[in-house]
Amino acid sequence: MSKYAVKQLSIFLENRKGRLEEVTKTLSDSKINIRALCLAESAEFGILRLVVDNPEKAKSALSTGGFTVKERDVFAVKVPDEPGSFYKVVHILAQKDINVEYTYAFVGTSSMAVLLFRVPDEFFEEAVRSLLDGGIELVDPLFFYK
Amino acid sequence: MWNPIEGASREEIEALQLKRLKDTVTRLYHLVPFYKNKLDEKKISPDDIKSLDDLKRLPFTTKQDLRDHYPFGLFAVPLEQVVRIHSSSGTTGKPTVVGYTRHDMEIWIEVMARTLKMADVGPKDVVHNAYGYGLFTGGLGFHYGAERVGASVVPSSGGFTKRQLLLMKDFGATVLCCTPSFALHLYEVAIEEGYDIPKDFKLKAGFFGAEPASEGLRNAIKNAWQIQYVECYGLSEIIGPGVAALCKEGNLHIFEDHFIAEIIDPETGEVLPDGEEGELVITPITKQALALLRYRTKDITSLTRIPCKCGRTMITMGAIKGRTDDMLIVNGVNVFPSQVEHVLTKVEGTTPNYVIVVDKKGVLDKLEVWIEVDEKTFADGIGALENLKRRLEAEMLNELYINAKVKLVEPKTLERSMGKAKRIVDKREDIKGVS
Numbered sequence: 001m002s003k004y005a006v007k008q009l010s011i012f013l014e015n016r017k018g019r020l021e022e023v024t025k026t027l028s029d030s031k032i033n034i035r036a037l038c039l040a041e042s043a044e045f046g047i048l049r050l051v052v053d054n055p056e057k058a059k060s061a062l063s064t065g066g067f068t069v070k071e072r073d074v075f076a077v078k079v080p081d082e083p084g085s086f087y088k089v090v091h092i093l094a095q096k097d098i099n100v101e102y103t104y105a106f107v108g109t110s111s112m113a114v115l116l117f118r119v120p121d122e123f124f125e126e127a128v129r130s131l132l133d134g135g136i137e138l139v140d141p142l143f144f145y146k
Numbered sequence: 147m148w149n150p151i152e153g154a155s156r157e158e159i160e161a162l163q164l165k166r167l168k169d170t171v172t173r174l175y176h177l178v179p180f181y182k183n184k185l186d187e188k189k190i191s192p193d194d195i196k197s198l199d200d201l202k203r204l205p206f207t208t209k210q211d212l213r214d215h216y217p218f219g220l221f222a223v224p225l226e227q228v229v230r231i232h233s234s235s236g237t238t239g240k241p242t243v244v245g246y247t248r249h250d251m252e253i254w255i256e257v258m259a260r261t262l263k264m265a266d267v268g269p270k271d272v273v274h275n276a277y278g279y280g281l282f283t284g285g286l287g288f289h290y291g292a293e294r295v296g297a298s299v300v301p302s303s304g305g306f307t308k309r310q311l312l313l314m315k316d317f318g319a320t321v322l323c324c325t326p327s328f329a330l331h332l333y334e335v336a337i338e339e340g341y342d343i344p345k346d347f348k349l350k351a352g353f354f355g356a357e358p359a360s361e362g363l364r365n366a367i368k369n370a371w372q373i374q375y376v377e378c379y380g381l382s383e384i385i386g387p388g389v390a391a392l393c394k395e396g397n398l399h400i401f402e403d404h405f406i407a408e409i410i411d412p413e414t415g416e417v418l419p420d421g422e423e424g425e426l427v428i429t430p431i432t433k434q435a436l437a438l439l440r441y442r443t444k445d446i447t448s449l450t451r452i453p454c455k456c457g458r459t460m461i462t463m464g465a466i467k468g469r470t471d472d473m474l475i476v477n478g479v480n481v482f483p484s485q486v487e488h489v490l491t492k493v494e495g496t497t498p499n500y501v502i503v504v505d506k507k508g509v510l511d512k513l514e515v516w517i518e519v520d521e522k523t524f525a526d527g528i529g530a531l532e533n534l535k536r537r538l539e540a541e542m543l544n545e546l547y548i549n550a551k552v553k554l555v556e557p558k559t560l561e562r563s564m565g566k567a568k569r570i571v572d573k574r575e576d577i578k579g580v581s
Contacts, residue, residue, distance in 0.1 A: 010524075010526040012519045012524050012531075012554075012556060013556065014554075014555055014556050019556075040528050041528070042528050042531070042532060044553060044554065045519075045531065045554055047526065047527070047528060047531075049526075066556070066557060067556070067557075068519050068520055068521060068524050068556060068557055069521070070521060070524050070526050072526050101527060102527075118526075
């Protein structure tokens with residue numbers, strides 16, 4: 001397993017009133033801190049993707065709470081918070097013909113942004129290597145965990 | 147009435163029934179090994195049938211027996227004499243197959259003519275037949291019957307609602323034949339399209355069957371189209387439509403010179419007296435290609451034998467109260483939960499937790515299959531889940547001929563909202579009658 005693999009939790013949610021509140025309450029009750037998130041939705045259901053400070057604990061709390069949870073490896077890169085940074089990363093992956101399944105971002109500090117990427121597992125290593133070769137800074141998973 | 151026999155004395159009808167029953171049992175004993183074995187097992191010889199009361203000693207036949215002898219194993223004539231084959235869907239992939247000789251076709255046409263006569267359909271009428279033409283007995287059954295009474299038949303078959311309305315208007319249809327839900331759907335589309343019902347259409351009667359219709363639905367159709375509602379009961383294993391039809395007095399008469407009806411306790415098989423509710427069992431007594439002894443219809447109803455004001459003396463069956471098995475009828479198509487499960491297992495590789503939900507969307511039935519997304523099913527991607535949904539829907543259409551909507555739900559949803567073991571949730575109003 002790559003040392004850059006960040007554990008992300010995907011949660012299946014029906015588009016139902018109050019459901020998001022119930023997930024976040026479950027996490028809150030377990031004192032889980034959400035470090036990054038994105039929500040993808042279709043007409044009938046959604047997938048909530050989270051990077052949290054304690055993935056194991058979060059997963060077990062959510063499963064106990066009756067949610068369907070899947071763990072996935074994503075990687076994170078740190079880029080200057082300025083025009084062209086996202087392009088630079090995506091460009092490297094595109095050159096290598098690596099398909100990005102999804103990506104999301106948050107502003108880490110005043111000058112840096114953190115981008116999370118999900119690529120097919122079989123391309124994970126290649127993606128990470130080519131980004132490092134391209135001078136992109138990969139984020140150590142410990143940055144997210146406690 | 148089409149045939150005076152419909153108003154004959156009980157003695158005459160019963161004498162005819164006895165003679166025909168004896169003939170049928172004799173023929174089946176000698177021509178169908180399945181029945182020879184069954185009768186031998188029960189130590190009954192055809193000569194033992196001395197009165198109609200002896201009917202209750204005869205063995206039952208079930209849909210499973212038909213499937214076990216797929217396709218022609220229960221036919222009592224060689225295929226050379228069969229002029230028509232129809233088929234209906236089955237629970238496990240094998241359909242049930244029925245055959246007709248030229249003589250059987252004559253009987254079918256005769257009982258369909260009697261059915262159409264319930265609304266005095268004749269040469270002056272234009273019959274718009276929107277039952278599906280094909281393996282399903284509805285389309286061709288009504289078609290031939292309507293030709294026999296001399297009406298002009300428009301074989302429009304199902305679908306294409308707007309075009310059907312145009313044809314009904316332009317050809318001056320006086321009679322509509324279709325499923326009850328389609329009749330109401332036609333009306334709703336007619337209103338949407340801006341038709342003026344009394345001005346644009348000349349309908350006087352409709353012949354509705356093949357699916358259960360609640361009293362509310364029947365009244366809605368009657369009022370919407372301002373027509374006489376003729377309920378039609380039948381099943382392909384017996385003959386197709388034409389087993390029973392509703393007279394103007396509102397009684398559903400069974401054409402019992404061709405079909406003997408009994409009501410049994412579905413648990414014990416015991417024959418129940420008139421007026422009591424139980425499973426309807428029918429023995430066709432004039433058919434050649436496929437005659438079945440005491441066929442269990444699985445429909446729950448009761449029988450009464452009182453002369454009707456319409457002049458018919460034939461036995462009356464009540465509205466169908468339900469079914470003894472878990473079969474669903476969705477827009478006229480038979481659906482069993484086991485079929486749905488089969489499709490899920492095929493696509494998924496496992497059997498997920500699921501519930502079948504049937505409801506009304508406007509006037510048509512709407513079938514949803516709710517599937518719990520567990521860790522095994524849950525691919526982390528909207529696209530993958532949407533794909534799964536689409537594949538299941540496509541397979542359902544392909545295998546079961548139904549437009550089912552697949553809904554992915556969270557685990558425990560099913561238990562939460564409808565109790566654990568329940569596989570079917572029927573939200574349609576009480577089914578008060580099969581028409």
